[in-house]
Amino acid sequence: DAGITQSPRHKVTETGTPVTLRCHQTENHRYMYWYRQDPGHGLRLIHYSYGVKDTDKGEVSDGYSVSRSKTEDFLLTLESATSSQTSVYFCAISDPGTALGGYTFGSGTRLTVV
Amino acid sequence: QKEVEQNSGPLSVPEGAIASLNCTYSDRGSQSFFWYRQYSGKSPELIMSIYSNGDKEDGRFTAQLNKASQYVSLLIRDSQPSDSATYLCAVNVGSSNTGKLIFGQGTTLQVKP
Numbered sequence: 001d002a003g004i005t006q007s008p009r010h011k012v013t014e015t016g017t018p019v020t021l022r023c024h025q026t027e028n029h030r031y032m033y034w035y036r037q038d039p040g041h042g043l044r045l046i047h048y049s050y051g052v053k054d055t056d057k058g059e060v061s062d063g064y065s066v067s068r069s070k071t072e073d074f075l076l077t078l079e080s081a082t083s084s085q086t087s088v089y090f091c092a093i094s095d096p097g098t099a100l101g102g103y104t105f106g107s108g109t110r111l112t113v114v
Numbered sequence: 115q116k117e118v119e120q121n122s123g124p125l126s127v128p129e130g131a132i133a134s135l136n137c138t139y140s141d142r143g144s145q146s147f148f149w150y151r152q153y154s155g156k157s158p159e160l161i162m163s164i165y166s167n168g169d170k171e172d173g174r175f176t177a178q179l180n181k182a183s184q185y186v187s188l189l190i191r192d193s194q195p196s197d198s199a200t201y202l203c204a205v206n207v208g209s210s211n212t213g214k215l216i217f218g219q220g221t222t223l224q225v226k227p
Binding site: 031043044105107 | 148202204217
């Protein structure tokens with residue numbers, strides 16, 4: 001959708017390899033989030049950012065790290081991919097000036113770890 | 115552990131009927147409540163937000179909030195086949211102003227022509 005893009009859209013990787021997913025926004029929103037979506041679990045927060053170089057953990061952060069060196073980019077890294085990290089990953093942005101928690105989501109990245 | 119509960123469905127309604135989707139949450143400190151719609155294979159999109167007890171209407175959609183009962187609902191009037199999707203209830207994490215949300219697992223709605 002306009003304003004937020006994720007790359008890649010699909011990726012297959014091998015167990016034990018590092019993987020980086022990218023989220024790019026053109027809305028200049030302060031808040032950015034990474035969620036994963038799995039059947040039976042819904043959307044779960046991995047990490048979030050409230051500004052450049054300001055990040056914090058979500059409920060399922062083990063095995064993941066993030067970085068935000070610019071307002072527009074939020075990177076999610078799987079340090080050593082495992083099969084349990086096979087999932088659909090969504091990035092979201094939020095503007096505290098309007099409705100904090102009213103997210104705009106990216107199109108998602110479908111990651112398969114084999 | 116803070117939770118948001120939804121009936122997974124599927125909820126099946128005929129075209130033109132009212133669809134009623136329900137959600138309960140565990141954190142009494144939550145202040146912001148959202149409904150997202152997700153079509154199969156697509157990303158969620160925000161359709162309603164509500165912050166105060168009572169009803170909020172937007173077109174065919176009405177969100178209802180009862181903080182005392184920790185209950186949020188979404189009514190869809192004059193349901194259309196294009197409304198067939200999964201509806202996600204989301205609640206902010208306590209008094210946090212970080213915008214972190216807890217999502218329910220979603221209710222699948224099927225509108226039959």
